[in-house]
Amino acid sequence: MLGWFYRGLTSRRVTTRYPIVPESMPEGFRARPVVHPERLDPEASWEPYARACLPGAIQVTEEELTLDLGRCICCGLCAQVPGGAFTMEPDFELAVRNCQDLVTVVRRG
Amino acid sequence: MNARAIEERLGRAPERARSGELWLRLRPEQLVYIVPDLVEGGGARFVTEFAAELSERFAIYVILDVGDDYLVLEAPLEAERFSSLVVRLPAAEWPEREIRDLFGLTPAAHPNPTRLVLPEGWPEGLYPMRKSFPREREVELAPPERSGPRMHEPVEGDGIFHMPYGPIRSGIFESAQFVVDTPGEKILGLHLNMFFKHRGMEKIFEGVSLEQAPLVAERVSGTDSFAQSLAFCQAVERALEIEVPPRALHLRIVFAELERIYNHVDHIAKHCEGASLNVANARFSILKERVLRLNAALTGSRYLRGVNQVGGLRQDLADPGVLLDELSSLEKDFGAETRLLKRTDSFLDRIITAGPLSREDAVAYGAVGPIARGSGVDLDSRRDHPYAAYPELAFAVATAADGDADARFNVRTEEIHNAFDLIRQAVDRMPEGSISAEVPVPEPGSRALGWAEGARGEEMYFVRFGEKGLLDRVKVRTASFVNWPLFPRTIEGQILTDFVFMEQSFALSQGGCDG
Numbered sequence: 181m182l183g184w185f186y187r188g189l190t191s192r193r194v195t196t197r198y199p200i201v202p203e204s205m206p207e208g209f210r211a212r213p214v215v216h217p218e219r220l221d222p223e224a225s226w227e228p229y230a231r232a233c234l235p236g237a238i239q240v241t242e243e244e245l246t247l248d249l250g251r252c253i254c255c256g257l258c259a260q261v262p263g264g265a266f267t268m269e270p271d272f273e274l275a276v277r278n279c280q281d282l283v284t285v286v287r288r289g
Numbered sequence: 290m291n292a293r294a295i296e297e298r299l300g301r302a303p304e305r306a307r308s309g310e311l312w313l314r315l316r317p318e319q320l321v322y323i324v325p326d327l328v329e330g331g332g333a334r335f336v337t338e339f340a341a342e343l344s345e346r347f348a349i350y351v352i353l354d355v356g357d358d359y360l361v362l363e364a365p366l367e368a369e370r371f372s373s374l375v376v377r378l379p380a381a382e383w384p385e386r387e388i389r390d391l392f393g394l395t396p397a398a399h400p401n402p403t404r405l406v407l408p409e410g411w412p413e414g415l416y417p418m419r420k421s422f423p424r425e426r427e428v429e430l431a432p433p434e435r436s437g438p439r440m441h442e443p444v445e446g447d448g449i450f451h452m453p454y455g456p457i458r459s460g461i462f463e464s465a466q467f468v469v470d471t472p473g474e475k476i477l478g479l480h481l482n483m484f485f486k487h488r489g490m491e492k493i494f495e496g497v498s499l500e501q502a503p504l505v506a507e508r509v510s511g512t513d514s515f516a517q518s519l520a521f522c523q524a525v526e527r528a529l530e531i532e533v534p535p536r537a538l539h540l541r542i543v544f545a546e547l548e549r550i551y552n553h554v555d556h557i558a559k560h561c562e563g564a565s566l567n568v569a570n571a572r573f574s575i576l577k578e579r580v581l582r583l584n585a586a587l588t589g590s591r592y593l594r595g596v597n598q599v600g601g602l603r604q605d606l607a608d609p610g611v612l613l614d615e616l617s618s619l620e621k622d623f624g625a626e627t628r629l630l631k632r633t634d635s636f637l638d639r640i641i642t643a644g645p646l647s648r649e650d651a652v653a654y655g656a657v658g659p660i661a662r663g664s665g666v667d668l669d670s671r672r673d674h675p676y677a678a679y680p681e682l683a684f685a686v687a688t689a690a691d692g693d694a695d696a697r698f699n700v701r702t703e704e705i706h707n708a709f710d711l712i713r714q715a716v717d718r719m720p721e722g723s724i725s726a727e728v729p730v731p732e733p734g735s736r737a738l739g740w741a742e743g744a745r746g747e748e749m750y751f752v753r754f755g756e757k758g759l760l761d762r763v764k765v766r767t768a769s770f771v772n773w774p775l776f777p778r779t780i781e782g783q784i785l786t787d788f789v790f791m792e793q794s795f796a797l798s799q800g801g802c803d804g
Contacts, residue, residue, distance in 0.1 A: 257595075
């Protein structure tokens with residue numbers, strides 16, 4: 181027991197000062213899918229993005245594309261679809277007060 | 290036992306489907322004597338039993354571990370019933386009840402033919418794994434008819450009461466209910482009620498594209514994500530004869546062993562928490578967090594998700610230097626903490642003799658993983674049925690004889706040391722080159738087994754492709770599903786105070802069990 185006592189005393193603090201001091205995630209950390217509307221080809225079908233999404237977080241109709249972060253599993257398959265309208269960003273602070281705020285809608289034109 | 294010995298025993302030669310996998314087609318009535326004969330007489334290990342719906346009829350499959358190979362016995366059924374193996378093979382109890390629930394095939398002469406995985410209130414005569422049951426269908430549950438927990442053959446007598454514990458418990462335990470028969474402190478009987486959150490994972494696989502299916506496998510059990518996706522991908526790669534590039538085979542070792550390390554370290558931290566060693570708990574938890582952060586830095590996912598894909602990997606290891614530096618620091622710190630823990634009497638007093646599992650029970654129930662190895666069963670699919678780059682690497686399989694929580698603790702600490710060594714070997718020998726192979730269009734009817742030794746033991750998958758090359762049947766048999774039925778056997782005669790150690794020393798996944 182005494183061994184653990186000394187070990188506890190000599191440990192440095194590992195708790196960080198988050199959220200006062202922001203916490204950065206490594207490059208390539210898949211936390212937030214971001215849709216870049218300017219890279220969505222207005223002439224082409226957006227269906228491939230919806231097809232790439234297993235949980236149905238990306239839904240596509242003729243007029244619009246919807247991204248619902250509440251359904252996303254951060255797999256990053258949307259970021260591999262040719263066209264590159266989606267990227268995965270390391271920003272993990274996804275919490276919002278209203279679940280509608282998790283939804284992004286991009287309309288054609 | 291090899292293919293020749295099986296032929297001598299059965300009078301028929303199994304067909305070699307591919308390396309490590311034999312197949313034999315039987316009539317259903319033959320299973321009842323052939324399977325127990327291969328297990329009791331031939332020393333085969335019962336892996337699992339499951340059903341599939343072929344065109345127009347059902348079939349029962351039994352997977353056996355016959356030494357160097359897995360043997361799959363296939364028995365197409367004429368009717369919607371089959372003879373139960375349970376009387377001679379206790380390990381078949383849960384698989385056969387699962388078949389009954391999900392496919393509506395009756396295991397004749399099963400000693401406990403009651404509902405296992407479907408919730409109470411699920412309508413009779415509705416079998417969700419049948420093809421006639423659409424994946425999207427929603428079912429309204431009837432309100433449960435009786436009150437009180439479900440118990441099979443409870444211990445009765447003066448002063449004995451039945452104490453339900455769960456499914457909602459403190460902390461972040463998953464949903465499971467333990468009903469304890471006890472006169473006060475001693476545990477006389479334990480009933481497991483599980484499958485509260487059965488998600489129908491096997492049904493979810495059907496029709497999913499091969500690009501997305503590994504993501505489904507990862508969600509079978511969150512803390513075994515890499516082992517699950519590895520077993521699944523290897524099953525598909527074997528079925529489609531995909532040759533995975535050597536670099537990917539080595540990278541898979543790195544990630545599989547990182548997963549083993551963080552799981553085993555977490556298990557030790559939980560043991561320390563149970564023994565109220567708060568400093569030790571904190572220090573092992575820090576080590577676990579460091580491994581998760583290393584995972585995140587290497588792959589972008591703390592739990593190694595989205596890394597495996599059919600044919601190889603989605604991501605390469607950019608800079609092995611980061612990995613090797615952190616690895617040697619982790620190994621040094623882990624060694625120091627473990628040495629101190631192994632000298633801490635208040636810890637050892639709690640785990641030595643707690644939750645003993647006899648070798649006989651471990652063998653009879655087909656236990657896998659550290660639970661089997663802690664009871665002296667020398668079994669590890671990385672060595673016995675080698676896959677990925679394991680055949681090229683040198684490692685010892687850790688075992689212990691005593692079968693108690695201490696034995697399982699020792700097996701896990703040794704496995705952590707071995708895992709550090711395996712990762713270094715894999716990095717040292719890692720060839721250059723591509724990390725993924727092309728995936729051909731699946732032939733209808735092609736099928737194979739795939740497996741991986743996860744932190745909890747052998748994770749076994751069976752895949753079969755149907756028309757249009759879509760996944761037609763995926764059988765998921767996790768290590769947790771096999772090992773849970775053994776838990777009551779370790780606990781009878783023990784005391785309630787030690788319950789937490791016994792449960793933690795099993796360290797099973799509820800999600801993986803529920804499926």
